[in-house]
Amino acid sequence: MRSTFGGIEIAKRSLFTQQAALTTTGHNIANANTKGYSRQVVNMVASRPIEYPGLMRSNVPGQMGQGVEFDHIKRVRERFLDDQFHNENKNLGDWSIRKDTLEKLEAIINEPSDTGIRQTIEGFWNAWQELSKTPENTTARVLVKERALAMTDAFNHMSRQLKDLSGDLTQNIEVKASEANQILTQVSRLNDEIYRIEGLGNDANDLRDQRDLLMDNLSKIMNVSYTEEDRGYNVRLGNLQLVSGNQVSTTFTRESLEAAAVSGDLNSGEVNGMIQSRDYYVSNYQFQLDSMLKVLVEGEVKVTLPKDMVVPEGTTLNIVNPDGTTTPKIYTGLIADRTLGDNVDVIVNGFNGLHQLGYGGNSPLRSGTAFFALKPGYTEFNAESVTINSVILNDVANISSSARTYLDAGQETVVKGNNDMALLLANMRTKRINFDPSATGRPVLTDGTFDEFYRSIVGELGVQSQEATRQAANQQILVDQVESRRQAVSGVSLDEEMANMIKYQHAYSAAARSLTTFDEMLDKVINGMGVVGR
Template sequence: MRSTFGGIEISKRGILTQQAALTTSGHNVANANTPGFSRQVVKMVAAEPIEYPGLQRSTIPGQMGQGVLFTEVSRIRETFLDKQFANENKSLGEWTVRQDTLEKLEAIVNEPSDTGLRQVLDNFWNAWQELSKQPDNLETRAVVKESALAVTDAFNHAAKQLNDLTSDINDNISVKVTQVNSTLKQIANLNSEIYRVEGLGNNANDLRDQRDLLIDQLSKVVNVTVQEEPNGYHVRMGNQDLVVGDTPTDFTTDMATAAYPTDLNSGELYGLLYSNAAYVTGYKNQLNSMVSTIVTAVNDTHKQGYTLQNPATKGGEFFSPVTDFSNAALTMKVSSNITDNVENIAASLRVDPATNKVIKGNNELALKIANIKNEKYNFDGSGVQKIILNGGTFDEFLRAVVSEIGVQTQEAQRQASNQKILVDQVDARRQSVSGVSLDEEMADMIKYQHAYNAAARSLTTFDEMLDKVINSMGVVGR
């Protein structure tokens, strides 16, 4: 005779399993908006059936089922999509930083505009042109001086802004290095905790979600590859180990600089280092080359002429000579002789040999300096970096620099936009697998609720049967 107590055990297992499923669905719903959370499911299996004993075999047909058991609570996660996300995310981080830097450079260059370097330089050449019409007029000379001061101010300001941008990038590099270091330590700690929890036979689902979220964040900053090993995630950047088990690498700015651009070849940190080296330093070099050429050309020409002083006096340096190419734009200034006395501005190439006095009405030098605008020059990069244009005028050179920045910015914007689309697509695919669907969870909760109620009703039925057997059987006729 089959035991009624077996039915009670089956009902109990049903209640406990459906209760676990309901609790897991509630956990999913509660974390529907939690970043990095992966949907969890209860894995149910039929309990091992039993066969009634007999001499050789049971005479009762079939085996008796023993209800349901849940073997584990597991998370739904696709490793391939995680790796694809990290791969696309690092490129998004790199191009986002490069785009940001180039847009800041465009704002510094401020071309084309009515207040940019080109306009200031045009005003300077035009002032010399006006001086050629009245070479002995002090007011016109004052205009030349003021326009020259405006040129030096414009170049000084642009150079200072570039230096400030370099400082901002260096500060951001330090922030990113600190962020990476902190993330590596958290991953190592989670490796240790997950190893402990799963060593006891449990699934550390929520801890694994936290660790994967940290990997997602890290992948945007530096290019990382992740390999799961028995003691946790083994995180690498190129050939450099960042996390091995519960041991993180002490990530520093020097380490990042040394790894660039071999092991560190993508991500926000790479983008910052690249932007500083290729964009900001490059534009500084172009600017310094232009200033150095302007100063040399104007000074060499100015020294050929004569000032308003008598006896005839040769014009000296119009701009202070460049002594440090790397700071040419930052230190550019008008010679103190010019700022102190506009009569020291040379405009004439003629001297009366009889009196040794300058012919003040002569305008040849003023015209010659004004014509520098149309002369072609070989711009010297001082070996720092390749110059964008050689054999062109100052206006052509500046146009070429502005065009290059514009093209680079447009390309960075296109790449960043494309990468954002790719990252969003991969993340959408991940969410379709791992994300929580509230509609699906609600439907599951109703399903588990009905199963729980049915198991409880079954338990009540078996309880009533046992009550009948225990309290009512054998008392007939009493």
């Protein structure tokens, strides 16, 4: 028959098991709001039974149960959902950075608005229109100078802002490299701790939660993948081994991350978003502005010089032939020899080239100089290097507005009331220009006016920003959906835990009552039997 003392052991095991379940339930409740925490469950199993005693075998069929015990505390986690979360999280990180960068670009370009660069461009062209109405008016010349300065300053400022944004992104890449290195170091250390703890037969559930939370954070930074082996997580970035067991195989720098992006190992995540934002978005808009300024200042433009225009002495005009080719022609000699007998189509080198064909309001006669100039230290025109020629800044009379001269007491003198050059320069805004003479395909608009080119820049930015906003919003929805499913599996439900607590509490009370019953039985056997004859 079964030993009476065996019942005490069964009750004791039940008490210990229910107590462990209550403790685990309390642990779940305490961590209900802990980020990355996975619900834990005590895995209860029936204790190994024993057979009825016998000489060779059991005389009674069946085995005697020995109660309950728990073999481990299980962490409720689903790897499939973790992989889904990481796949969506890396895309969220990428598009969030792109969205943020494009929003900053929109703030820099600030269009459409009353304070954007388009207003300064509009003011520049309008000033030339005003000068064409009263070419001899000094006030109109001052207005041209001031509006031109406002435009070049606006482009200079925008270019500096773009460079600052590019520098900020570069600095943020370095910050993310450091953050990734810290995470990889922590993962390797947790790999080692988990290996040692579980090697002793214990559960390292909370450490596993910490490691998985680190992987969640890392997945937003870059497109890592990982496998779990005996020594812990093996983490990779494309073909790059990052962590193997307790060893960190790769330490990131900004340069190594940029190289990984070029090789294709890094193709999503916040770092990829930063690299693409800097090297594509910011660089592209810097290029567009530089292209616009360069073409404005010195790009080839076809203009029609009016009849009776006097070409400055020694000037070579590239005259456009009917077949589209050009023929250079040098104009020298007397005024009559340099006066155009009819309208002539020519190719000039941008605003500067056309401005140099005119005459200012100065005396003695001085043919036009370049209107735009390079800042000291620069070798080519772009949005950052352009400024106004110091000759014009010092004397607005050097602004070309006239295209005719005459002899006055044997001295060639400008016709100050003539507005031919001012009109030609004002009409530059409507000229169709090839913004991609080298056929690179990079300019946002190949052929068009300056206004159309700038509108195309603004339009492209608007489309890209809208797309990034949409993609980021979609990715956030996907991440939230996967996280919701993860929480449904791994999250702590206070209602469920409270129900479990009551269930385990009653089981504990029943086990305690069972122990009391066995105690009473033993008391009866020990103290209540065999008293006859005492």
